[in-house]
Amino acid sequence: MRLATWNVNSLTARMPRVLDWIAEFVPDVLCLQETKQADGAFPVGAFTDLGYASAHHGDGRWNGVAILSRVGLDHPTRGFSSAEDEYGCRIVAATCGGVRVHSVYVPNGRSLDHEQYRFKLAWLGRLATFLEETCDPGQDVVVCGDFNIAPDDRDVWDPSAFTGATHVSEPERRALGVLLDWGLEDLFRRHHEEGGVFSWWDYRAGDFHEGRGMRIDLVLASRSLAARSQGVVIDRNARKGKKPSDHAPVVVDLA
């Protein structure tokens, strides 16, 4: 099974590139973040035509997450509960090919003294509770998406440039550690020890071409799935060219 995750920064703006990318990589499961669409605007039919079932959770201008699957898509859940999503349309889950898949978009946080940073930590806490209540890490579970957290200093272009910044702070990294301690593994790190491999680059100031990025898009998998992992690739070619997202897709092949 090939599973991928990609923050597309508006599916409306990115649809031509997403369709090209699907044709090239042919993922069995593709998780998307920042669709920036309401459910009614999500292009269900275009994906159905390619053989993908889909589940989307979005309310319009901000956020929005989705799962596409050509290996079945059962028991979708949108948000953390069936109540109105006060957490902002940042998680959708479904069972695809026997794997419980979660597509997540963790709040950015903005800065350590910002209300949004407290919201980010609260959201991560809610995610941990949600997983405990709805999943068993002894089964096949994937939690993937834009975490807006660089797991360690290898995952930023210059650690000294991030002193006092969000994405690298200890509370955020501890919140990620809670998920790992629960029974998930960062699959990229299973296959790669090197630093300087990134999944996001700011649009501004030529950051992509200068190599100033971060690895904040992660695929976390339970032990049984990690044992099946054949490799992880970040497709930085998807960050090149005309009208790219500021994120690159992360691709995992499972035996």
Next chain:
DNA sequence: ATGGTGGCCCGGCCA
């Protein structure tokens, strides 16, 4: 260079 770009949708927010 304390800026820069790009998406939402048209003034300002968000990343």
